[in-house]
Each structure stands twice: as C-alpha cells, then as structure tokens.
Amino acid sequence: MRKLVLLAGAAMCWAVPAAAQSGLDGRVGKLESEMRAVQRKVFPGGTPSIEPQITGAPAPEREIGAPATPVIADLTQRVGSLEQQMASMTGQIEQAQYRVRQLEEQFAAYRKEVDARFNSAGPAPGTGGPVESTGATTPAPAVPAPGRKPEASAPAPAAGKDPARAKLVAAIEKPSTAQPDEDDYIYGYRLWAAKLYPEAEAQFRKVVADYPRSRRASYAQNLLGRSYLDDGKPSLASIAFYDNYKKMPDGERAPESLYYLGQALMKLNKPADACKVYGELTDVYGAKIDAAMQANIARARVAAKCK
Template sequence: MKLKSVLLAALLASAAIPALAQTPMPEDPLDDRSVKRVERMEKVVRELRSIVFQGRDTGKPVVVQPAETEAQILTLGERIGDLEQTLQRVNGQNETLTHDLDQARRASAEQKTRSDALEARLAALEAKLTALETAAVEAAQVAETPAPLAPPADPAVAFKQARQFLLDGDYANAEAAFLAYVTNYPDNPKAPEARYWLGETLFVREAYGDAAGAFLGAVRGWPQTGWAPDATLKLSRALVALKKPADACKTLDELAKRYPKAPPAVVSRAASTRVAAKCA
C-alpha cells in the first residue's frame, strides 16, 4: 500500500510539474538550482512510472530489492579472511621449509668436512701403502740378488755347477754361477753359452734389459750352435718387452738369415714375435 501511495503521489507530481513549468516565474538568483532540482525530480518520476508500467504489463507485483552491498561486503570479507588464513599457512610452511633447508645446508657442510677429512686420511694411507709396496719390492729384489759364489777353479766344473742350478730350478744361484763364469772366464769357449743361460735366468725374472745384454753377448759373431737360434729369438723378445720393436724386427730378420734351419718351435715363436713387434 505504501508503495502504491508513493507511486500515486509521484504521478500527481509529474502532472503538476508541466503546469508549473508553464507558469512564468520571477527571475531570481536561484533559477539554476531550481532547474536542477526539477530535472532530478523528473528523472525520479520517470523511473517510478517505468516501475508502475512494468508491474501493469507483467501482472506481477513489483518488488523493490534493497541493495546487496552489505551481503557483497560480507562475502568479500569472508574471502579476504580465507585468503589471510591461506597466507598464514603458506608463511608457516615457508618458515618450516626455510628451517629444514638451513638444517640440510648445515648437514651438507658437515658431511663435506667429514668427506674431505676422510679423503685426506685415505690419501695418506695410500701414500704409506705405496711406500711400503716400494720397500717390499726393493727388499724382494735384494733378496733375489744372489750372493757372489766362489767358482770352482776348473772352468768345466764351474759351468757344470751353474748348469745344474738351472736344471734344478734354482734360478738365483744359476744366475750367480753363470755371471761368475762369464766374469772369470770371458775368453773360454763356453763363455757365449754361459751368457745365453745367464740371459735365460734374467729373462725369467723379467730383467729384460740385462737379459738383452746377455743374449747379445751370446750371439755375437753368430755362432753355429744348437742354442744360438733360441738366443737370437730371446733377444728379439726382450727388445719387444723393452718397447724397441724396430730393433726386435731387425733381430728377427737376422734370425731368418743366419739360422735358416732353426727348429720349428723357434720359427713359430719368431712369427708370433713379429706380430707383437708389428714388423713389416
């Protein structure tokens, strides 16, 4: 009922406004303000008429909805509250992650310190182990070096004794005996053969440099003996071990040239040595 009364009054006012507008009014300083007030009133009337006609056309009661500003404000406030709570949770998680990260960094630094210390200790132990191994090798070499033997006065007896050492597998004493023989009897006809057997004892213990020297002394002059082809082959193999392939290939060429009737076993090993030396 109140809404209908308000609308009726608005309509009456709108009807009266044109009449008032036609009545001449005295001019005064308030004309401009009066015009603006009238314009505002006309706008309100037009809006009210629109509402009335809308109700008449649709047949439905006109309900003027109050502004939902307060509800929207409440909704926005709730959303802001939710965002603040979420932000607080995120901040808390960030603080926890930062704390965990700091702890992980400290643990990593401590682990690196321990690792560096262990590596230093390991390097020191490896150095000590290397020194001990070197000392052990040197001690073994000293132990293997045969003590000088007093050779028999008879060269034949001395050679026979040295040969027996070799047959018994006593390479240390055999080496010492043959070395004593070539030292004491360098001009004896058996001296080249003694050098050959001396080279054998040296070759067995991988003293390739000394072995090559002994074999070279044995084949000097290219003696035509049963052991000469094997001595020449052993010389080439010692040169291969000493990483002198060119010299080894030349020695093998001389083997084929000087001893064309060498035993098949020597010829076979010579062929494999050529492959090892990469001879042309």
C-alpha cells in the first residue's frame, strides 16, 4: 500500500510539468512560426535566421523524480522574453513602413502639383507649341512662384545649332572599352564635369534607360539629379533623386540621392520636407553612411533647423 501511494505521488509530480510543457510547446510553436514570418519580411533575400540572444542558465542536475517546476519556470520566462522581442521587432517594422508610406504620399502629391502647374502654363513663349517633355520618368518642371527664376525643361542638346558649343562637346573624349554601360556613364560624367549640363542630362537618361540592371544605373540617376541641381532646376532634381531612391533603393548611390534630395528641397524652400528626408536617410541607410556624409547630414539638419 505504501508503494502505491508513493507511485501515485510521483505520477502527480510528473503530470503537472507535462501539462505545463504541453502549453509551452504551443506557445513556442506559435512564436517560431511568427518569427519566421518576420524574418521573411525583414530578410526577403533569405538571410540566415537570427539566433536568439536570450539563453537560460544551464539547469542544475536533479535527482530522478524531483519536481520540474524550476525548469518550467525558466522556460516560461524565456518564452515571455521572446514574445516581448517579437512585439518590439514587429513595432519597428510597422513604424518603418509607415514612414516610407508617408514619404511616398508626399512625393505623389508633389508630382501631381508639378504636373498641374505645368499643364496650366500652356505653350512656352515664342515656341508656338508645348514645352518639350523631359522624358517618360521625369515630369516637366513646375511653374515658379513669384520672384523665383523659371526652371527650363530639359530640351535636346543644342550643340548642333551652336558651333561654339558643338566644339566644346566634341572636345569631350568618349571612352571605348568592352563595357558599353561603363563607357556611356563615364562619358556622361565627363560632360557633367565640363558643365555641359543639357548634354550630360541626356546621356544619363540614356544610361538608365539602356542599362537598368547595371550598377551604373544608380550612379547615372544620381548624377542626373546633380546635373539638374547644378543647372538651377531643383524641381527636376528632386524628382530624379527620389526616383533613384524609390526605384533602386539598393543601388550604390541611393543614400547619396536621398541626401541631395534634401538639398533640392531646401532650394525649393521646403525645410520641413528636407528634415523628413534626412531622417529617412539615417533610418534606412545608417549602417552604410560614412563619416563624411554623416557630417554633411548634421550640417544640413542645422541649416534646415530640424528638431
């Protein structure tokens, strides 16, 4: 009889941990499933799973038949910590997505405003027809506010009509190697460095259109914006920079385009929007920003009076 009582007591001791273990198994399985979903969201390229940073202390050896309550309590605490990490990670992802949506909505409204102002402007004086468009991906410039110098659209290079300019363009050496995308980009860079901006703009648009998957596409789109900016066309520059960030976010010049987007917005007297862009740049590319750009961002934030 005494043996039966002991066996019954032992069975009860083991039944409680088993029931708790069953409940934890369900929570752990759910967490693992959610963690995999979050990892697929954060690392769409298939980056290896993140190893949990929370590890419990090694469980002390115990005699057979001893209650398992400390082990279950430790496991419960670890699962609770994992749930908190999951909630924090999910919140950060949602905040980042919200900021991106805000930026997209602001630029969609800005594009619409630019198009509406241009369409209401009518034909350019003396042309007898509509102003030439700047290309399929670049809307025409906005009608300037009073006191602002009008931004010209991007006409075809006039080198053929101006012998002196044609001579300057002809003096720019065209590279000739086995890499046409590299050659076309370098030629555009040389035109830009020589301050032949209309010709450079046309060349950069050609690089992006002809070699959209080349690493030089990001470079060319960024220098297209730089060329517009140097040519006194901040509206066109802002759109070119934003397109580089939006369409080629992993491109090598996407962070630089975000920085110059802020500069273009400052030229357009939009410091509040520039501050949002600088914040987006730091949030998205913080790990890729070198010391020189960090210093530039800090100065730009001061100039824009960012909070």
